[in-house]
Amino acid sequence: xxxxxxxxxxxxxxxxxxxxxxxxxxxxxxxxxxxxxxxxxxxxxxxxxxxxxxxxxxxxxxxxxxxxxxxxxxxxxxxxxxxxxxxxxxxxxxxxxxxxxxxxxxxxxxxxxxxxxxxxxxxxxxxxxxxxxxxxxxxxxxxxxxxxxxxxxxxxxxxxxxxxxxxxxxxxxxxxxxxxxxxxxxxxxxxxxxxxxxxxxxxxxxxxxxxxxxxxxxxxxxxxxxxxxxxxxxxxxxxxxxxxxxxxxxxxxxxxxxxxxxxxxxxxxxxxxxxxxxxxxxxxxxxxxxxxxxxxxxxxxxxxxxxxxxxxxxxxxxxxxxxxxxxxxxxxxxxxxxxxxxxxxxxxxxxxxxxxxxxxxxxxxxxxxx
Amino acid sequence: xxxxxxxxxxxxxxxxxxxxxxxxxxxxxxxxxxxxxxxxxxxxxxxxxxxxxxxxxxxxxxxxxxxxxxxxxxxxxxxxxxxxxxxxxxxxxxxxxxxxxxxxxxxxxxxxxxxxxxxxxxxxxxxxxxxxxxxxxxxxxxxxxxxxxxxxxxxxxxxxxxxxxxxxxxxxxxxxxxxxxxxxxxxxxxxxxxxxxxxxxxxxxxxxxxxxxxxxxxxxxxxxxxxxxxxxxxxxxxxxxxxxxxxxxxxxxxxxxxxxxxxxxxxxxxxxxxxxxxxxxxxxxxxxxxxxxxxxxxxxxxxxxxxxxxxxxxxxxxxxxxxxxxxxxxxxxxxxxxxxxxxxxxxxxxxxxxxxxxxxxxxxxxxxxxxxxxxxxxxxxxxxxxxxxxxxxxxxxxx
Numbered sequence: 001x002x003x004x005x006x007x008x009x010x011x012x013x014x015x016x017x018x019x020x021x022x023x024x025x026x027x028x029x030x031x032x033x034x035x036x037x038x039x040x041x042x043x044x045x046x047x048x049x050x051x052x053x054x055x056x057x058x059x060x061x062x063x064x065x066x067x068x069x070x071x072x073x074x075x076x077x078x079x080x081x082x083x084x085x086x087x088x089x090x091x092x093x094x095x096x097x098x099x100x101x102x103x104x105x106x107x108x109x110x111x112x113x114x115x116x117x118x119x120x121x122x123x124x125x126x127x128x129x130x131x132x133x134x135x136x137x138x139x140x141x142x143x144x145x146x147x148x149x150x151x152x153x154x155x156x157x158x159x160x161x162x163x164x165x166x167x168x169x170x171x172x173x174x175x176x177x178x179x180x181x182x183x184x185x186x187x188x189x190x191x192x193x194x195x196x197x198x199x200x201x202x203x204x205x206x207x208x209x210x211x212x213x214x215x216x217x218x219x220x221x222x223x224x225x226x227x228x229x230x231x232x233x234x235x236x237x238x239x240x241x242x243x244x245x246x247x248x249x250x251x252x253x254x255x256x257x258x259x260x261x262x263x264x265x266x267x268x269x270x271x272x273x274x275x276x277x278x279x280x281x282x283x284x285x286x287x288x289x290x291x292x293x294x295x296x297x298x299x300x301x302x303x304x305x306x307x308x309x310x311x312x313x314x315x316x317x318x319x320x321x322x323x324x325x326x327x328x329x330x331x332x333x334x335x336x337x338x339x340x341x342x343x344x345x346x347x348x349x350x351x352x353x354x355x356x357x358x359x360x361x362x363x364x365x366x367x368x369x370x
Numbered sequence: 371x372x373x374x375x376x377x378x379x380x381x382x383x384x385x386x387x388x389x390x391x392x393x394x395x396x397x398x399x400x401x402x403x404x405x406x407x408x409x410x411x412x413x414x415x416x417x418x419x420x421x422x423x424x425x426x427x428x429x430x431x432x433x434x435x436x437x438x439x440x441x442x443x444x445x446x447x448x449x450x451x452x453x454x455x456x457x458x459x460x461x462x463x464x465x466x467x468x469x470x471x472x473x474x475x476x477x478x479x480x481x482x483x484x485x486x487x488x489x490x491x492x493x494x495x496x497x498x499x500x501x502x503x504x505x506x507x508x509x510x511x512x513x514x515x516x517x518x519x520x521x522x523x524x525x526x527x528x529x530x531x532x533x534x535x536x537x538x539x540x541x542x543x544x545x546x547x548x549x550x551x552x553x554x555x556x557x558x559x560x561x562x563x564x565x566x567x568x569x570x571x572x573x574x575x576x577x578x579x580x581x582x583x584x585x586x587x588x589x590x591x592x593x594x595x596x597x598x599x600x601x602x603x604x605x606x607x608x609x610x611x612x613x614x615x616x617x618x619x620x621x622x623x624x625x626x627x628x629x630x631x632x633x634x635x636x637x638x639x640x641x642x643x644x645x646x647x648x649x650x651x652x653x654x655x656x657x658x659x660x661x662x663x664x665x666x667x668x669x670x671x672x673x674x675x676x677x678x679x680x681x682x683x684x685x686x687x688x689x690x691x692x693x694x695x696x697x698x699x700x701x702x703x704x705x706x707x708x709x710x711x712x713x714x715x716x717x718x719x720x721x722x723x724x725x726x727x728x729x730x731x732x733x734x735x736x737x738x739x740x741x742x743x744x745x746x747x748x749x750x751x752x753x754x755x756x757x758x759x760x761x762x763x764x765x766x767x768x769x
Contacts, residue, residue, distance in 0.1 A: 003675040004682045253760050268765040273756035280755055281692045285665075288672040314668055366660040369637070 001295045003288070005075070008068055012057070013075035017082075019052065024085040026340050032086070033197035033343075038161060040199045041086040050118025055093045059101065063109075064116050070232070070297035074239040074290065081243025084340075084347055086198050088121045091159035094236045096122035096167050098229035099178060103217035111165075111180065120164040122180070124233075125154035125203050126226065132356045134169070134230060135223065139205065141172035141179065148172070148215065150179060150208040158354070160201025161191050167216060168205070175220035179210055195346040228301070231308045234355045235297060238290050238311045241319055241351050245286070248326045248344045249279055255330055272329060279325055282318045289314045306368045309361040316358035319348045377446055381453045388422045390415035393460045405429070405463035406497025407541050420494065423462035430468055430492045433476065437484055438492030466535075467491045467498030470617045471544045474561075474610055478602040486598075487542075487563065499566070501531040501545030501588060502611065509750045511546075512555045512608060516590060518547035518562055525549075525600070527564065527593040533744070537573035537586030540566050544614075550605050561607040561614075563599040570594075580736035618745065634731060636663050636704055643712045655711050662704050669696050688759045695751040698741040705735035 005013070024045050032040055049055075057073050059065025073094075080087065092115055100112040114120035126134050139152025150170060157166065165182040181187065188204035217225060253276055256267030266272055293311040296304050323345045327334040334341050356364070392415045403409060403416055411417045423429060426440070432447040433439025442450065468491050475487055490496045507513040516529025527547060534543070543564050550558030566573070570593040576585045602610050640659045644652045676689050708731055709716045716732050718724030742748045756762045 003671075003678045004684075253762070256762055264765075265763045267762040270753075270756075270765065273760075273762050274749070274752040276760055276762065277752040277755035280688070280760060281696060284689055284692050285668040285672055285696065288675045289668050291675060292671045310664055310667055313664060362657070362660055362664065365664060366657075369660075369663075 001292075001299050003291045003295060005071055009071045009075055012068065012072040013079060015052065016054075016076045016079035019048070020079050020083040020085050023048065024083055026084045026343060029084045029086060029197075030340075030343060038191070038199075039159075040197055041088065041159075045085075046087050047118060049087055049089070054089065055097075055116045055118050058094075059097065059112075059116055063101065064113055070235065070294045071291075073236065074294040077236045077239035078243035078246075081240035081245075082247045084244065084343055088123070088159045088163070088199075090233055090236050090240075091123045092121035092163070095124040095158075095229050095233045098232050099124070099167055099216065099225060102225040102228065103178065103222060107213060108180065108216060114164075121159070122165050122167055123157050123160045123163040123201075124229070125157045125160065125166045125168040126230070127156040128152070128154055132354070132360055134226065135176075137169055137171045137176060139168065139170045141170035141177055141210075143173065143219070147212045148179065148210045150181070150205045150210055152205055154203045154205075156192070156354070157201045157203055159199045160203060161189060161199050166203065168203075169222075169226055173220035176223040176226060177219050178216040178222045178226065179214045180216050181205075181208070181210065181214065194350055196343075196350040198347075198350070228304065230355055231304050232297065234308050234312045234361075235290075235293050235304075237351050237354055238293065238308070238315045241315045241348055242283075242286060242290050244344050244348050244351075245283060245315075245319060245322045248341065248348075249283060249322055251341065252276070252279075252322075252326045252329050259331075266329075275325055275329070279322050282321055286311075286314050286318045306365055309356075309365040309368065312356060313358045313361035313365060316352045316361070319352050323348050374445060374449065378449050378453065381450055382457075384426070385453055385457050385459060388419075388426075389454075389457060389459045390419055393419050394458045395460070396458070397460045401460075403461075403463045404497055404536070404539070405465040405468075405491075405494035406539070407495060408497075408539075409463070409494070419460070420462045424492075424494050427492065429463065429465075429494050430472065430488075433472070433488065433492060437488035439488075463494050465491065465494065465498065466500060467496060467542070467544075470500065470614050471498055471563075473617050474614055475601065477613075478610060482598065483601065496542055497536070497540045499534050499537050499540035499543050499586075499588075500614075501534055501537075501543045501564075503533045504530060505532050509747050511611070512559065514546050514548060514559065516545065516547050517551065518549050518560065518595065520549075520597075521594075524597055525562065525595045527562070527570075527590045527595055529590050531588040531590075532576075532585075534573070534586045534588050535584045537566070537588045538575055540573075542566060543588070544601075546607055546611055549607075553605060556608045558605055559607040559611070560604055561601040561610045562595060563601065564593065564595045568593050568595070578736070578740060580733050580740070615746075634704075634708065634727075634734065636666070636708065639708060639731075640711055643715065652711075655707070658707055659711070662700070662707055666700055666704070669700055672696070688755075691751065691755050691759055694745065695748050695755075698738070699748060701734075702738040702742060705731065705738050709735055 024042065028042065032042065053066055054076055056065040057068045057076070058070055060067050080089065097112065097115050100108060100115065104112055111120065111122065115122060128138055129136060139150070139154060142149045150168065152170065154168065160166065163183060165180055168179050168181050169176055170179060186208055190202040192200040192202055194200055216222065256272060256276060257265060259266045289311040293307040296307040326341055327345060330339065330341055333339055401412055403411065403420060409420065427435065427438055428440050428450070430438070431440035431442045431450050432444065435441040472488065472491055475484060479487070502511060504514050504516060506515065516527065516531065518525040518527045531545065543566055545562050545564060546559050547562045548558050549560040570591040572589045573586045576583055576587055578585065636659055640656060644656060648656060676686055676693065679686050679689065712728065712731065715724065715728050718729050718732060757764065
């Protein structure tokens with residue numbers, strides 16, 4: 001396991017930085033919000049990301065991937081976090097891509113190919129409760145002669161408005177099954193407008209009839225695969241949060257160097273210097289957790305869970321500290337909508353809750369270590 | 371490459387043949403060998419290993435043979451260190467002179483001084499201590515007042531030092547002294563070497579809240595020091611002090627490597643003292659412990675990352691600057707929590723009703739308070755990060 005980034009990883013990071021700062025700066029995200037865009041990401045930019053090969057990074061060459069591993073993927077998510085760039089990378093490529101890679105049969109491979117190339121996108125419907133509890137599934141699937149009947153409600157489906165299809169977890173036979181549900185107006189889709197102005201949906205399945213081919217993986221036996229995909233998603237989210245937090249922290253340090261009060265730069269005040277130094281310390285610790293989890297995803301995926309829970313836990317903790325300090329140190333203008341600080345604060349807060357907050361991951365880490 | 375492989379083989383063979391089996395274990399407390407005029411060996415193998423390494427000139431393997439060093443290249447020295455680690459050889463001796471003063475002398479001393487001071491170091495004959503802090507110069511080290519007044523052919527030293535480790539057992543001290551009382555405070559300091567056996571030097575051990583300690587207060591009353599003992603330029607000592615303190619950091623990390631792990635495994639202690647089922651308050655303590663344990667993991671991963679980034683030749687100043695702060699603060703939190711979890715069992719001072727481990731944990735808790743002060747307090751560490759890493763502007767009122 002190595003914690004140093006390779007030439008390839010760094011090249012990906014540079015490309016991502018170059019592309020996103022030119023094509024998808026924070027101002028673009030603000031414009032999407034102000035225009036009330038339905039998708040809340042720019043479909044052209046998404047296509048260009050796919051043309052850059054970002055969908056292919058973690059997949060093997062025989063699947064049409066680049067086989068670069070998760071360190072490179074982490075670098076891209078970090079850059080997206082830095083620029084607050086919205087895209088279906090997490091929902092479609094990481095989450096659904098991983099599930100298809102683990103479970104797809106020969107016919108279902110077509111979905112994976114289409115996801116890697118960006119031709120199609122899927123969204124994962126897993127959450128049902130106010131807090132993330134992937135194992136508390138009330139949605140049910142019943143086996144019938146020529147297929148299944150799906151019933152229930154999913155919430156916080158990331159990029160869940162108008163995808164090409166959803167992968168849905170359901171209680172089925174003795175356990176958890178996953179189903180590929182192609183987009184259809186028989187699924188009731190309600191858009192959720194959250195503080196980060198991205199694309200979320202609540203889905204209702206009322207005795208939805210699915211063909212036998214919709215089952216992904218073995219009946220009642222997909223929870224392990226789901227957990228693994230969720231871990232990869234948590235990992236990418238942690239990388240994204242790291243990028244956002246670094247950006248927020250850098251903006252704050254720059255502000256301390258220019259803002260004057262009492263006739264001096266406020267960065268000369270030791271009370272603020274020490275608080276800024278503490279933020280730096282915490283960011284470095286967070287970086288180590290993320291880098292380790294990215295390496296683990298590459299080199300020993302069987303140990304991924306604890307490593308990811310440590311990372312998501314640490315990032316969520318550090319997110320509280322740094323977003324709080326960023327607003328506070330900016331003072332009055334820190335709470336205005338005009339400044340980008342608020343956009344970061346809101347996005348980071350959503351990312352904190354998605355797929356388990358710090359308490360969820362502390363409890364999970366503890367259970368994994370016991 | 372083949373030369374180095376040959377060297378590795380040679381080193382391995384020599385160590386296998388010469389390092390006694392009894393010294394291929396971590397060094398327990400009280401068995402560290404301090405080089406000096408009066409070396410305290412507890413058993414014969416220690417002396418054997420000490421003598422063999424000295425005669426091989428490997429007390430200072432990378433120093434020039436001119437001063438009794440081993441003349442090894444950096445790569446060869448690395449091989450020697452890694453082979454010693456592989457065989458778990460104890461260090462034949464510990465000596466602050468070699469780790470801290472030595473590198474500064476090699477760079478800044480004149481030829482006569484090098485002969486006079488480096489050669490006995492490489493022979494393990496002189497034990498050195500550090501005279502930096504004073505009662506009124508702690509975090510603000512440049513405020514030292516111990517004076518060295520020019521008397522023509524010698525300096526007359528008056529004043530006192532504090533927090534000098536093993537001041538009472540050392541032969542020589544490298545000290546920061548004020549040689550110009552009128553210059554701005556950083557510009558009137560010199561680095562002076564003084565013989566602890568001189569008339570007018572008195573060292574007094576300091577008891578800490580954790581009990582006996584190696585720290586001393588050292589008093590100077592009209593101590594005569596030859597002018598040849600001034601290192602570098604007159605009034606140029608501050609720059610040398612900063613270099614020395616950089617060596618202190620790497621010395622401290624080496625020091626840690628040699629000792630038995632005094633590490634207490636938080637989670638296993640929690641399980642021992644808080645068996646299931648947990649009461650409501652015990653469950654709270656356990657949850658806190660999980661969080662402390664996760665923070666500790668984040669730190670350990672950072673140690674690993676720092677090592678790998680250094681090896682890869684990346685610049686690590688920012689990352690390095692957080693390590694002491696994080697570690698010492700985490701230790702404090704961890705021992706507070708252990709005390710909470712162990713309850714009365716962790717409050718024993720000297721009493722065989724309490725196990726050795728329980729008393730050790732109590733001492734480690736008390737000791738953790740000095741760790742966030744010694745070697746640059748947490749506040750000084752935060753200043754360094756704010757000013758040198760984040761480059762926040764200087765407060766003109768403070769120097």
